[in-house]
Amino acid sequence: MLKHRRSLLLVLLVIVGLSTILTAQPLMEKKNQGPDTLRIVSLSPNVTETLFALGAGDLLAGRTDYCNYPQEAEKLPSIGTLYNPSLEKLISLQPDLAISSAFVSDEMLQSLEKAGIEVLALNEQETFAGTYSLIRKIAQRVNKVKEGELLILEMQNQVKETVEKARLLEKKRVYFMVDFGSFDSTATGDTYISEMLHMVGAINIAQDATRWTYSKELLVTNDPDLIVMTARWGESEEETRAEFSTTKPYSDLRATKEGNLVFVDSDTISRQGPRSAEALELLAKAVHGKDWL
Structure with missing residues (x-):
């Protein structure tokens, strides 16, 4: 009888031990996860x-x-x-x-x-340097350091080429339109896009403003040579252009009358990441038009 009890106890101990190991396994795997x-x-x-x-x-x-x-x-x-x-x-x-x-x-x-x-x-800061820092930190966390550094180097080379090319071209006074109507929003001097405008040889007329806001009065007073636009949420470029061109005071701006309204893709331009070097070149093409060959 004692022998049977000992055998039963041994079986129970084995079951409990296996149960403990199996229960702890997911936790151990998560803790040691690479x-x-x-x-x-x-x-x-x-x-x-x-x-x-x-x-x-x-x-x-x-x-x-x-x-x-x-x-x-x-x-x-x-x-x-x-x-x-x-x-x-x-x-x-x-x-x-x-x-x-x-x-x-x-x-x-x-x-x-x-x-x-x-x-x-x-x-990260809304600067090109901040973009590289963001990529580098993500690369380190996911064990892609080499890939991150190669990506950053490729971007830096493309940015350098774009900036040097833009430096040789005539500067234009530019307004970057984010939204208009009841609320006028633009890339003010404290934004990432304003830095990009400067890098491609544009003069941002909203450089002295902050927090993405600008008044209609200042826009009319500063009357830019060119307006770079993004399609409004839920609208096509054609719809945004038509509304902007027929709404005062925007319809009275020199850039509007002369047809100097150029669209860029909002997602590409506004996101700090691996497409930022490409975005800079797209912005340079928008600003310089036919002069950008």
């Missing part, structure tokens, strides 16, 4: 673009509604908008890491950390 097995949710379009450019797109488990480049990104499940992502949806994707670069509230980031999700919040 960069190549991370599950990442991107909270910003430029983060998504950077991960794909680094060859780490396969680590992405989720994205925001605005993460639309490259095309493969749109196949990923979305957690909602930049400004109001769904915490519940994000957690359901079971990520190890969430990466953000802008617009995500501190409350959201704190909630993620409380849920046991690592957060990498990249609050």
Whole structure:
């Protein structure tokens, strides 16, 4: 009888031991997880673009509604908008890491950390130097340091070529139109796009303004040579151009009357990331037109 009891006790101990090991295994795996097995949710379009450019797109488990480049990104499940992502949806994707670069509230980031999700919040300056820093930090976290440095070097070479070429061309007084109507928004002197305008040899008439806002009175007074535009949300370029050209005081501007309204892609221009060097050249072409050969 005693022998049977000992055998039964031994079996129970083995079962309990196996159960403990199996229960602890996921935790151990997560704790020892390397960069190549991370599950990442991107909270910003430029983060998504950077991960794909680094060859780490396969680590992405989720994205925001605005993460639309490259095309493969749109196949990923979305957690909602930049400004109001769904915490519940994000957690359901079971990520190890969430990466953000802008617009995500501190409350959201704190909630993620409380849920046991690592957060990498990249609050880089809105400058070209800040772009390189953002790429470098993401590359380090996902074990793509070499790829990151090569990407940055390629971008720097393209930027240098664009800036040197623009330096030889005539400067133009430019207004970068972000929005108009009840609220006039432009790339003011404290923005990333204003720095880009300067780099391509343009004179930003809103250089002295701040926080993306500009008055109609100043716009009329400074009357730019050229207006670089982006299509308004939900509108085509043709629709935006037609409304701008027929609405006062914009219809009275010299640039409008002379047809000097040039469109650029908002996503490409505004996102700090791997397409920023390409964006700079696109902006140079928009500013200099036929002179940019």
